[in-house]
Amino acid sequence: MTSTNLDYEQAGELKIGQVGIANLRVRTLDVAQLSREMRERVERAPKLFGRAPVIVDFGGLAQMPDVATAKALLDGLRGAGVLPVGLSYGSRETEQLAEKLGLPLLAKFRAQYEPVAAAAPPPAPARRESVTAAEAAPAKAPSKAPPAAIAGSPGLVQKTPVRSGQQLYAENRDLTVLTTVGAGAEVIADGSIHIYGTLRGRALAGAQGNTDARIFCREFHAELVAIAGHYKVLDDVPKELRGKAVQIWLERGPDKQDQLMFAAQ
Known part of the structure; x- marks a missing residue:
């Protein structure tokens, strides 16, 4: 099994948030290393990351990169196989850099996801920014804590397969799927996810940042699982867990970073 746990040795920390969009938080401004890491991700999971839209977040750096360096990073990411679509909102300097690069400013993670079947899409906040797994906020406003699940609110129960x-x-609640989640399907919950069948698609629990959320499934073949933005693709999971009943949760490691944990049920 190849170890791919994110730690502070990596130049960039990738988290999953808005459906189909990832947030790349730059920890070390090393264009070559960031491009190499992204290329490795694309090679490991081409269906997930190949030509995937990515938001670049420079908020973890002490100093904003100059335009030439930022352009070099964007070119490196494109060469690695992903498509940078914007910068994560942070400061006035970020806004100025985005303008010079011709990119929009976006929040790290979007406020909500659209349901599979809704009568109408939810209204957009007045200054809403799009977006990826976990850590979200509106434009030019202080970050808000993830909303807590409504006390006593029933979970959402899906009786038919998610195709x-x-x-x-x-x-703001748990999700229970009574059947299967097919390959290419995606189930998301602000709380925990319970799947009483096969999980072949993607499952994202704790979508608003709830680190206590868990994922349970009867038969594990997931393309991707994530809790509060911390994710793993199938190739990162021990092979002996494939096809088994599995529980997934976050646990604080010795480096004080949350890590996804897996256990057969």
Whole structure:
């Protein structure tokens, strides 16, 4: 098994948030290393990351990069196989850099996801920014804590299979799928996710940053699982867990970083 746990040795920390969009928080401004790490991610999971939109977040750096360096990074990421679509909002300097690069400013993670079947899409906040898994906020406003699940609110129960191309979201509650989640399908919950069948698609629990959320499934073949933005793709998971009943949760490691943990049930 190849170890791919993110730690402070890596130049960039990738988290999953808005559906199909990832947030790359730059820890070390090393264009070559960041491009190499992204290329390795694309090679490991081409269906997930190949030509995937990515938001670049320079908020973890002591100093904003100059335009030439930022352009070199964007070119390196494109060469690695992903598509930078914007910068994560942070400061006035970030806004100025985004203008010079011709990119929009976006929040790290979006406020909510669209349900699979809704009568109408939810209204957009007045200054809403799009977006990826976990750590979200609106433009030019202080970051807000993830909303707590409504006390006593019932979980969302999906009785029919979630098929390829579908997306199911349980806002401020748990999600229970009584059947299967097919390859190419995506289930998302602000709380925990319970799947009483096979998980072949993607499952994102704790979508608003709830680190206590968990994922349970009867038969594990997931393309990707994430809790509060911390994710793993199938190739990162021990092979002996494939096809088994699995529980997934976050645990604080000795480096004081949350890590995804897996256990057979």
